[in-house]
Amino acid sequence: MSLFKLKINGRDYQADVDPDTPLLWVLRDNFGLVGTKYGCGIAQCGACTVHLNGEAVRSCVMPVSAIGTGKVTTIEGLSKDGTHPVQQAWNEVDVPQCGYCQAGQIMTAAALLKRTPKPTMEQIDATMTGNLCRCGTYHRIREAVKVASTKGVK
């Protein structure tokens, strides 16, 4: 066990955990940030996607000891009140079915749009295909990314 100080959603957190603990479980078990989901634990499904210094990463395979001074953003910190353009687009298109994978989908889409504000269909597909949705909401995910791209993601 070691003490780790983390910057998450603009706030300071600390946790006394095993150094190999994936960020996912520190967020959930230690900080109560449960919006980030466990799906596979091997970076295959994308349900655990968060931003590390603005880039989408899979928190289920990211040891807490590797974060250092990196800035982490989770679904809870994407906006104060659910008004990030991607969250708005997700609601407008009414994407969620069961809803479990959607935080990861949103974080992946938000990172894409930050890097590429007007992605082509091919770019949307190439990025979003990394996130599994067992309910099959893929059509709406694709549409919502397009809608979000018209709203100006910062």
Place this chain on the structure above:
Amino acid sequence: MTATRRDFLKIAAAAGGGLLLGFNWAESEAATTVVNAAGAAAAPGVGFNSYLSISPQGIITILSPNPEVGQGIKTAFPIIVAEELDADWTKVVVEQAPLDTKKFERQVAGGSGSIPHSWERLRKAGATARQMLTEAAAKRWNVPAAECTTDKGYVLHTASKRKLSYGELATEASQLAVPASVKLKDPNDFKLIGTTIKNVDNPKILTGKPLFGLDFYREGMLFAMIQRPAFGYKLKSVDSAAVKAMSGIVDVVTYDNNVAVVGKSTWQVKKAKDALKIEWEKADNLESSTDHDRLFKELLDKKEATVRRKDGDVDAAFKSAAKVVSAEFQCPFLPHSPLEPMNFFAHVRPDGVELVGPTQTPELARNETAKLLGISPDKVTVQLTRMGGGFGRRLKADYVIEAVQVSKLVNAPVKLIWTREDDMTGGSYRPAVRYRFEAALDAQGNMVGYKLRGVGINSGNSTREDNFPAGAVENLLIDSVEHKSPITTGAWRAPITNFLAFAEQSFLDEVAQAAGKDPVQFRLDLLAKAKQKPTGAIKYDIDRMRGVIELAAEKAQWGKKKGVSQGFSVYFSHRSYVAQIGEVVMKQGKPVLQKVYAAADCGVVINQSGARQQITGCIVDGIGHAMYGNLTFKDGVPEQKNYDTYRLIRLSEIPQVEVHFVQNTIDPTGLGEPALPPAGAAVANAIFKATGKRLRNQPFVEEDVFKGVS
């Protein structure tokens, strides 16, 4: 969220409850006070019945009793209540009800049965409250109730241009006698039902609020994971000394053939579980998928089988046939793999048991817990969390019982968690099944004889003997053989029909081809025959099935398009009718599925958004598993354990989907399953049209036509 629910439980319990008893739910005396979820701003409302309360501020709280597994019931149920209440939807707050068998019936998510079961109950719940509010307003104004109307949360007296809000009337209305009978709306007057309404949990889902079972945490609770034996094995010994010394580990306990690791965090427990040194020993047959392939062939030729339906004389029909068509179809086991793995919170205390988590059958969870512990079911409470998918896996209470067992053994509140690997190797799979079909054609190409044998592993009856084309063929024999295996199986979304429909609808395509007939016309001719000259019992509605066939053919311009190959499929399951047409084009010599048209008849469509997503999601699910899903066994051990080797369909692999509904005012039926069964055959029949090759085994990706396609 949890606090609100707990508060509700407390208050409801204090008020005595017992408002809903089957159909007599309206014959209640006391009003139940509930705290709605609109937050501190809203005062407690007054209850009208088990589903509904209204606060003086006009906030309408509707309880949704059924488990939400992604089928959209938590949005659809309140829409039905709000419709008959004439509520302002923006003032509606929806709360998930806990298990309460005194107030509610059939708190189950399964069989696409919630809507048909609750349709009338929910309408009456809203209509009764609306009538009581109307009477309260009429009394205040001293006018006949018949002169009053309602709209969006108000009672109106148009003649005197007066109106009162439901909030203003709630208290006095709730004190009126509950009307013995109420008038329900003409479906043509629906204002809310049939519109596009968003998932009521979107605000929480999209901001990452705790909603799901895995999100449930309780101060002082421990985390647990279990190592279970593979199929056909039992526990011989476990060396847990080293694991017990690992950081954060509280205990390692064994029961039956399971080894449970209990600790202070998910990760520490996971590491410890992986480090366990366990010896297993053989306790039963150790089966492999290659054994099953051989076994299926034996069972298909077996003399003895359970006859499911027999019409006419099939032997005579086949003897005198001008042509006989036969084909066999096989599918593998599938795990359900909902993205939220199995988990449950249990706290076994001396005075009772608290359960919280994702279950499609909370009453079963309660009853099995009570049975295990030898206590009365009323000592067990069950709170329902939103489920990260279920697909039938959470119909079973095995993982709930595991949580109860471990909580009891370690005498602490415990959240039991399955890893993804546990989920894929833990059993209760869609059974592996093989079918043999035979059809006898007369000289004119009419199908006069039909035989189906289903053989499967722990599959029960692998046929659905009364499905189309039964009723349309004079001589028919349907039977099945089941092989009992240590590999456990269970209901998987659209049980049995999830593969049977593919086999039946692919085979009918082959028969139509052999008869030299158009596949759509071939089915329509059979339906016409079933209508004019039915054979035996007919358990599907011929006109409704014809309706979806014709609608799909019209929308997809069946047979009229150039440059695409179309495949047809239609199926009746779970009380709804769905026809689908797949469209395939060839790219670099390989078939590519471009589009699927769906035409569905589920009666009244309650929510356009939810209904369209259920159809689209079922098609993606059906195609995905037909294309890629494959769980194989080697000596009782599953060979795929996670998404790196077990393939699910991804976003870049989906076709376009276009959904159409037959418009009618028939009482609605469910949509959680019915669009899945026809999907596989719509694709396979289109691929045949494009390539001349039949796909008879799943997953398709391992068939020749896809070899070399990534």
